[in-house]
Amino acid sequence: MAIPIPNTTAVIVGAGIGGLTAAAALRRIGIDVRVHERATELTAAGSGLSVMTNAINALASLGISLPLEEHGQAIEEFTIMDRHGRVIRKQPLPEVAARLGAPSVNISRAALQHLLLEAAGDVPLSLGAEATHYETDENGVTVHFGDGTSARGDILIGADGFNSVIRRQLAGPEESRDSGYICWLALAAFDHPRLHPGYVGHYWGRGQRFGLIDIGHGRYYWWGTKNMDAALSRNWTGDKQEIVRAYDGWAEEVQAIIRSTPEEDILAVPSHDRAFLESWGSGPVTLLGDAAHPMLTSLGQGAAMAIEDAVMLAHALTEDRHHPQTALRAYEDQRRERTRAMVTASRKLSALEQLENPVARAMRDILFRVAPTSVLSRQLEVALDFPAPAGKLGGRPAARESST
Ligand SMILES: Cc1cc2nc3c(=O)[nH]c(=O)nc-3n(C[C@H](O)[C@H](O)[C@H](O)COP(=O)(O)OP(=O)(O)OC[C@H]3O[C@@H](n4cnc5c(N)ncnc54)[C@H](O)[C@@H]3O)c2cc1C
Numbered sequence: 001m002a003i004p005i006p007n008t009t010a011v012i013v014g015a016g017i018g019g020l021t022a023a024a025a026l027r028r029i030g031i032d033v034r035v036h037e038r039a040t041e042l043t044a045a046g047s048g049l050s051v052m053t054n055a056i057n058a059l060a061s062l063g064i065s066l067p068l069e070e071h072g073q074a075i076e077e078f079t080i081m082d083r084h085g086r087v088i089r090k091q092p093l094p095e096v097a098a099r100l101g102a103p104s105v106n107i108s109r110a111a112l113q114h115l116l117l118e119a120a121g122d123v124p125l126s127l128g129a130e131a132t133h134y135e136t137d138e139n140g141v142t143v144h145f146g147d148g149t150s151a152r153g154d155i156l157i158g159a160d161g162f163n164s165v166i167r168r169q170l171a172g173p174e175e176s177r178d179s180g181y182i183c184w185l186a187l188a189a190f191d192h193p194r195l196h197p198g199y200v201g202h203y204w205g206r207g208q209r210f211g212l213i214d215i216g217h218g219r220y221y222w223w224g225t226k227n228m229d230a231a232l233s234r235n236w237t238g239d240k241q242e243i244v245r246a247y248d249g250w251a252e253e254v255q256a257i258i259r260s261t262p263e264e265d266i267l268a269v270p271s272h273d274r275a276f277l278e279s280w281g282s283g284p285v286t287l288l289g290d291a292a293h294p295m296l297t298s299l300g301q302g303a304a305m306a307i308e309d310a311v312m313l314a315h316a317l318t319e320d321r322h323h324p325q326t327a328l329r330a331y332e333d334q335r336r337e338r339t340r341a342m343v344t345a346s347r348k349l350s351a352l353e354q355l356e357n358p359v360a361r362a363m364r365d366i367l368f369r370v371a372p373t374s375v376l377s378r379q380l381e382v383a384l385d386f387p388a389p390a391g392k393l394g395g396r397p398a399a400r401e402s403s404t
Contacts, residue, residue, distance in 0.1 A: 005030050005321045011143050011153035013131040013166055015042060018289025018306030019159030020116035023123040025062055025314035028394045033123050036143065036151060038130035038160075042117065047185045047267060048108045048213060048221025050075070050200075054386035055304035056102040058311045061388060063395035064119045071115070072107035073216030076198025080368060083205035085194070085251030089368045089376075094198075096380045101399040104384070106200070106215045108187060112303075126151075131165055134285065141284040155324050156285045157313070159306070162272075164291035171277055178230035179271045179296055179347075181207070181354055184243055185223040187215070188261040192253040195220075203254055204365075207356040210247060210254050222257050223297075225271065227354055233270040240266060271296060273347070276340050279332070286328040288313060293339040298349040301342050301383060308386060309335055315389045338387065345383075 008031045012019045015037035026033045051059075051066065059065070066072050078091040097103050117125075130146040134156055141156040158166025162176075195201075195214065203210040207227035215221050226246050228236075240263040247254050273294045280287040289306030309331075316331035317324060355361045 005317060008032065008155070008317070008324055009140075009153040010034075010155045010157060011036065011141070011151045012157045012159055013143060014158070014160035014164075014289075014291070015039075015125060016159060016161055016289065016306070017112065017116065017303045018291075018310055019157070020113065020120050021059070021062075021307045021310035022157055022159055022288060022313060023125075024064065024116065024119040024121070025310045025393060026317070027121060027123050028062060029314050029318050031317065034151060034153075035120070035123060035125045036129035036131060036145065037125060037127050040128040042113060042125075042127070043110070047223075048106060048187055048215045049112070049303055050104055050106050050213065050300040051112065051307075052104045052300060052304045053097040053100050053102045053384040054301075055307040056105060057100065057386040057388065058304075058308045059395075060102065061311055061386075061395040062119065062314075062393050064115070066105050066107060066112075066115060068105065068216065071111035071216070072105045073214050074103035074105055074198055075200050076196075078200045078202075080202045080204065081251070082365070083203050083208075083210075083250045083254075085201075085203065085253070088204065088365050089371070091380065092373055092377045093200075093380055093384075096377050096384055099401045100381070100384055101401070106213045106221060108215055108219070108221070131160065133169055134166065136283045136285065154284060155328060158285065158287040158291045159289050161290045162274075162294045164287065166285065167277070167280075167287055167291045170280070170282060170285060170287070174274055176272045176274050176294075178233070179273065179350055179354075180227055180230070181225045181271050182228045182233035182236055183223055183225050183269050183271050183297070184266055185221070185269070186261045186266045187219055187221050188257055188265065189218050190220040190257050190260060191218070192256055194251075194253050201253075203251055204353060204361075205250065206358070206361065207354055208246065209353050210250065212253060212257060220257060222261070224258070225354065227356065230270065233268075236268045238268075239263065271350070273343065276343050278336070281328050281332050284325055284328070286313070286332060292335075293343055295339075295343040296346040296350045298353060299342060299346045299383060301346065305339050305342055308338075311393065312389065314393055318393075342383065
């Protein structure tokens, strides 16, 4: 267990996945932390996500586990298929996860948020607190909120997501980068003879793909993408019938889950990221999660990177316990290359997945079919291996399989 850091106060803006994990991590090292969230109640939008092995191991290092008997489902199979459900390639994800000592887990966002809130314990949380800007001085930082109130701390952690106001003040105005497609997503109670516990199926079509993911307890998370101009995807006004038509002729289970999902449960979000930001902080201010390095969803690593950031930030603060601002710079330096690699790899994979040209698609599928399992395993391992630092924050190290 790390030696607690007394007499340091931290203000976290944003109670999403990264902000709540940071609250739990900083609390564990004795920092006096308070979270400010713009929403007036904490209700995660009704979809799911994969919490990959690296994030599970990062959470475990804080002593946080996901109780699968109550929430979520470990990934037992990850298959890439064509739109008819014919196998292109099984990804060796469960095997790599087993070697790294923890499964990758699919879970509803609501359940993950609930577990992180529990882990943050007695950390005070102010709701309806929309940060507008901050001011720094020689003793720390003051964050101002839309209702005229403010909060003071030795350090400020901007965990306020894709449209972060803390990032905007640090980095100036930026354009987001649209990736040229829309993403529909939903959770549904579902079953089908082709599916089994721990199923993750990605179906690739022409400029379109579909993900069908078992989150356990009789529920599936699904997402579908379709190439679309940014002007349309940002303000999509279509209906469920448009989605049903988009997947006409696809594998039976894909069509069935769309049909069985109530229209009001389907969300539509544009797919976008930003140019990678080299500097995430200055003085007593830093960023984490999507505020620092928003990425496309293809690798399923956005939330995992936010969780890793939070844990690494706590480690950096324990390493340089008397100089929190130096610790913030050390944290940013430690995270830069890993998160940059994820942003880049997510973009590359996304471009391959959304291909329209039939020749390029055929070549892509052949490449995936013939790629040696050792190459796929190595790529997965780079992403799924949490770079756990020495020293613990109250949890357990990953129980890795011996490589001999
Ligand atoms: C369709 C889709 C699928 C995805 N699937 C996966 C997946 O399978 N696995 C994975 O790891 N990741 C996935 N991601 C990415 C993941 O959701 C994000 O990377 C993750 O939520 C980032 O966490 P965060 O805490 O940085 O930001 P968020 O979770 O967005 O939280 C930011 C919080 O800050 C609050 N906030 C914003 N502005 C202010 C303000 N001014 N003042 C106060 N509070 C503010 C917001 O209300 C919010 O609560 C997916 C994303 C999408 C869109």
